[in-house]
Amino acid sequence: MATADDLKFQEFDDAANLLAANPDATTISIDEPVEIPKNQHSRLQEPGREEDDELLGTDDSDKTELLAGQKKSAPFWTFEYYQTFFDVDTYQVLDRIKGSVFPVPGKNFVRLYIRSNPDLYGPFWICATLVFTIAVSGNLSNFFIHLGKPTYHYVPEFRKVSIAATTIYAYAWLVPLALWGFLMWRNSKVMNIVSYSFLEIVCVYGYSLFIYIPTAVLWIIPQKVVRWVLVVFSLCLSGSVLVMTFWPAVRDDNRRIAVATVATILLLHALLAVGCLAYFFDAPELDIPAPIIPVHNSTNKAVLEQQ
Secondary structure, X not given: OOOOOOOOOOOOOOHHHXXXXXXXXXXXXXXXXXXXXXXXHHHHOOOOHHHHHHHHOOHHHHHHHHHHHHHOOOOOOOHHHHHHHHOOOHHHHHHHHHHHHOOOOOOOHXXXXXXXXXXXXXXXXXXXHHHHHHHHHHHHHHHHHOOOOOOOOOOOOOHHHHHHHHHHHXXXXXXXXXXXXXXXXXXXXXXXXXOOOHHHHHHHHHHHOOOHHHHHHXXXXXXXXXXXXXXXXXXXXXXXXXXXXXXXXXOOOOHHHHHHHHHHHHHHHHHHHHHHHHHHOOOOOOOOOOOOOOOOOHHHHHHHHHO
């Protein structure tokens, strides 16, 4: 049976005395942190590895997606489910706007900005701002073009707001929906295709439309050459974001299908810009003549009264 002295804490001998008694013993100090060998650390940060991770994804990105899915586990009919789509701060929104206006060559917009926390806050307000900017700028452009003409009377066209809203929101939702369905279908045919969620595609399209907000303001300038130069410039910026995002998703597919997909994305994006410019700014406006007020002939009236 153990005595009271056996249960007391005992001080161990110094490591030097232990090594003297047993030279083959190994000692470990818990005070010293374990250092990673330099060659192993260099292998973990090979040049170009981050580029591949952004385009192809890594285990860390998969864990991030899994955690994101766990956050959105609430039923879709509850308010908490949709609240997660707007859980984003101002710095993230501004960072994504900068990424859409100044795209970095070779960088995937989804991997770089969106995948950690896709949101609907930025795309919703960008589309809303673009709708009112196009409608107001279109009315101002029409006013400045006909300013000074005696036969022209300015009448605000409020119907342009509803037309712009239908066009912008339909493009920002229906085109990503069609693209998401197409990528899902091709993903079942080709296993190496990079997959994007519907929310990520909507987020990319929403932020890619931000460049058209300052462009629509500058469309007030009554010079067609300036307007078309602005269209081409903004189309190149926003189109490059879409190409660098969706080309990695289809590049492993059949070459013709991949090129046709990217060409269709750019064509629809160009039709939106050209259509808005042609309808809201370059549409011919008919001058409304001044109303003619009939003048009664008092002489004839007096003659009729005498008769």
